[in-house]
Amino acid sequence: MTHTYQLTGMTCGGCENKVKSNLLILPDVTAVEVSKDTQSATISMDKHIGLATLQQALGGADSKYQITSDSIVEASTATQSWVETYKPILLIFGYVIAISVITSWQDNTIDFMVFMRIFMAGFFLTFSFFKMLNLKAFAESYAMYDIVAKKFNLWGYIYAFIELGLGLSFALNLSPVIVNWVTLVVMTVSILGVLESVINKKKIQCACLGAVFNLPMSTVTIVEDAIMIAMSAAMLVFM
Structure with missing residues (x-):
């Protein structure tokens, strides 16, 4: 399954690399694409991962990077x-x-x-x-x-x-x-x-x-x- 989340706090290429690396460490995450321009992260996973787990991987509640579900979508439905x-x-x-x-x-x-x-x-x-x-x-x-x-x-x-x-x-x-x-x-x-x-x-x-x-x-x-x-x-x- 692939979801796209709103992810704020990225301001440069280094931020994108850091966020991507932190999310890829999580079990069941198979691929991650992030963009500071759209403030989003598209995550492919073998099974559902809760927002709390994703946020913890980014440094917890006090991290500059905040992931929310406001824009979550199923990417594959676009072609279905x-x-x-x-x-x-x-x-x-x-x-x-x-x-x-x-x-x-x-x-x-x-x-x-x-x-x-x-x-x-x-x-x-x-x-x-x-x-x-x-x-x-x-x-x-x-x-x-x-x-x-x-x-x-x-x-x-x-x-x-x-x-x-x-x-x-x-x-x-x-x-x-x-x-x-x-x-x-x-x-x-x-x-x-x-x-x-x-x-x-x-x-x-x-x-x-x-x-x-x-x-x-x-x-x-x-x-x-x-x-x-x-x-x-x-x-x-x-x-």
């Missing part, structure tokens, strides 16, 4: 088509929709209440699974744009378990009114940070699938959250 970029999400939605249709098919028609419940269960269980694979990396990525996680670092960790709980609750049809209200509130709060990032055209990584896939934040993320909000609201109305 839309379908290639969002293939993981498209496949997940395809599988979840197929399972939801099969499960909700009754008397030669679809029971839409059952369809929405199974869809929500599949959505939350699948997405929480990918977040759990590297919970720390997800929390760090989520804090880049979520309005709650920015102020409360533990929220990223809590959010992953909320998704897991919601997925299990929808699958078991537990307390549907309470579960749908929680979904409505949580997803509405979540979409606010996504909207702010997309409207301001911030080039950051979407944390919806944790740190496993490097997906750029875009209108796809808005649609994804909006579907959850719409379904939870519809289920509350028709209950």
Whole structure:
């Protein structure tokens, strides 16, 4: 995976060489390109490396070199088509929709209440699974744009378990009114940070699938959250 970060403090070629050397020492870093002109660093790594680790390699919090995630992007997506970029999400939605249709098919028609419940269960269980694979990396990525996680670092960790709980609750049809209200509130709060990032055209990584896939934040993320909000609201109305 390759990420481009904002990196301030470089003023000359010597600074560039020093920063590059310090970052290359880190395990799992395979290549580094830095530029004092754009105040950026493009880092290729075998697995996700947190900002705290990168900053420590540059001399810690008091160093003149400060690396931030404001401009993090997945470099490879620039040459990918839309379908290639969002293939993981498209496949997940395809599988979840197929399972939801099969499960909700009754008397030669679809029971839409059952369809929405199974869809929500599949959505939350699948997405929480990918977040759990590297919970720390997800929390760090989520804090880049979520309005709650920015102020409360533990929220990223809590959010992953909320998704897991919601997925299990929808699958078991537990307390549907309470579960749908929680979904409505949580997803509405979540979409606010996504909207702010997309409207301001911030080039950051979407944390919806944790740190496993490097997906750029875009209108796809808005649609994804909006579907959850719409379904939870519809289920509350028709209950």
